[in-house]
Amino acid sequence: MIATDFQPFSIVEDTGFKKYSQALNPSYIPPSRKALAQKVTDMYDRETASLKRRVSNERHTADNIAQQLLSVAAEWGVDKKVVCCLTDNAANVTKAIQTIGWMHLPCLAHTINLVVRDALQASKPIIDKVKEAVEYFHRSTVGAQKLKETQLQMKMEELRPKQDCPTRWNSTYYMLKSFIASKNAIISTLAVTNAPVRHLSQEEWTTVQEMCTILQPFEEVTVELSAESYLTASKVIVLARGLQRATADFRRKTTTAVAQGVIDSLCASMSSRFHMIHANHILAEAAALDPRFKRMAFPDGRTADETFQRLSTAAARISSGKPIQQQPAVEGLEGAGSGAGSIVWSYFHEEVAGTVEARNPTADAVMEVRAYLEEPLLPTHEDPLKWWESRAPVYPRLSKLMAKKLCVVATSVPSERIFSKTIISRQS
Structure with a gap:
């Protein structure tokens, strides 16, 4: 409980904890705060000594860091799914990520x-x-x-x-x-x-x-x-x-x-x-796909145009996921409307079949981007992810692209809080 939930050592002296332990097992006597602190300290010292021995045998060069990053990514099965790697500004870490070939973003x-x-x-x-x-x-x-x-x-x-x-x-x-x-x-x-x-x-x-x-x-x-x-x-x-x-x-x-x-x-x-x-392509494309900013995120029109051109090109390579609408086979003329099942209309259907089914992904992507830009900006206090959730059927290609771009975070501070909590817990 101390390590898992970051609880202070003093929890064993709390009235509620004592009553809870008594209810579970009346014969159990919880250790004192001092005894518990000493036990955890001993465990910490053993683990620290072990970790220091391991670390002392490994130099923190860019190549070694790159190997460790690839090893961890492969262990978790995400080595082929890394969208971007966010780190501090340490030169060896930055070089390691460049060596791997991952997209890199410094923590703002x-x-x-x-x-x-x-x-x-x-x-x-x-x-x-x-x-x-x-x-x-x-x-x-x-x-x-x-x-x-x-x-x-x-x-x-x-x-x-x-x-x-x-x-x-x-x-x-x-x-x-x-x-x-x-x-x-x-x-x-x-x-x-x-x-x-x-x-x-x-x-x-x-x-x-x-x-x-x-x-x-x-x-x-x-x-x-x-x-x-x-x-x-x-x-x-x-x-x-x-x-x-x-x-x-x-x-x-x-x-x-x-x-x-x-x-x-x-x-x-x-x-x-x-x-x-x-x-910066990572930041620019994320800003462009945020419905609160779009072109307004950029200081000049040229950078905005280049960014949306890249997004159009990327979107063209993504399948929209929309099924091709096939005309139902209807016997006779009655109720067919467009004559889908008639002999006369069959000649026309043969002539246009290729143009109906062979969609132009580039044109579709450009149309999606154009329509997206024409929509009014979302107020800054609104949730852009909810906006995209409602617009996914309208912009099938851009919504898939958005999922790859807006997942990037700007800082590593949240992950560092875990280590801070551990330190605070040990000092409690």
Whole structure:
């Protein structure tokens, strides 16, 4: 239960668990939390040692990673079904996937993390001051209590500033946001307790406020892309363009030199990393087949035309799945309508039989794409998969193509949560 359901060790001391165990077997005495923790720790240490021995004999080269990926894919029977492989930006992993020949997509959340982390270097002296104060409130019982009392006196929310995590930029954002939310209480508490930390100047407080504003869109995009219950890859081009425009707009509104430096770094990094992102075939085709975006996802008509031309070509190679309608054999003229069973009409049917049955897949695909584009855009809050479910009979080829394109995700964050939960469970 501890490992399978990520339950804390303290569950064995819960009243409900004890009653449940008693009802199952009155003679069973559950282990104490300490004993259970020790047992799991011993198991962890044994498995870790075993895994380290295995890993130490394997170099993390691109070739070795490629072999392992192919081995796992073959074991699960999906080696011929890989549509796209999403990873972080590690060079050896990227090269391994290129060696295999799979389509590769870098995780956008990791890319954003690199973009923002680099930009935050421009504000490091101020962030270090904030960290000192935050660590003080987490380290000092007196400081934490005094901050709480001050917040109550000022009728503010009881909020202890959040600490920064070096591996995730958004933890820095949360730290700055919680810090600015308790600004007056923090200033007062630091002064009263004579805390051994460097105080922020008024301009630095302004910089922190402006940085929260600048970083908010990046946090919103990261959260949206990290969800698990809706499409993400089809949004990448739209969201990347939105981030660039929002950051450029903030340049006119910021007043401090440090915040301007952060913006300059963000714009330069995004210009480099998002350059021609709309030309990425995986992302472009996913966006084109999302009924919320279609041509509007692209910054220019040429890229949109090229994308839909590729989709038309791909759709032409897909069978529509529609059965050919055969005329029923009807004896005599009465009730036949088109004379399907008459001798006179039989000559005409012989002449057109080839043209009726031999459909032109290219023309059909072009017609499907044209009709799809003529439909109004789906509101952004609507579910595109439900839209496609209702339109599958209308666009048989495109709906099959859609299933291959919209299954791609934009970030590996959801899969990484599994490992995070395991770590949290062990620390509980």
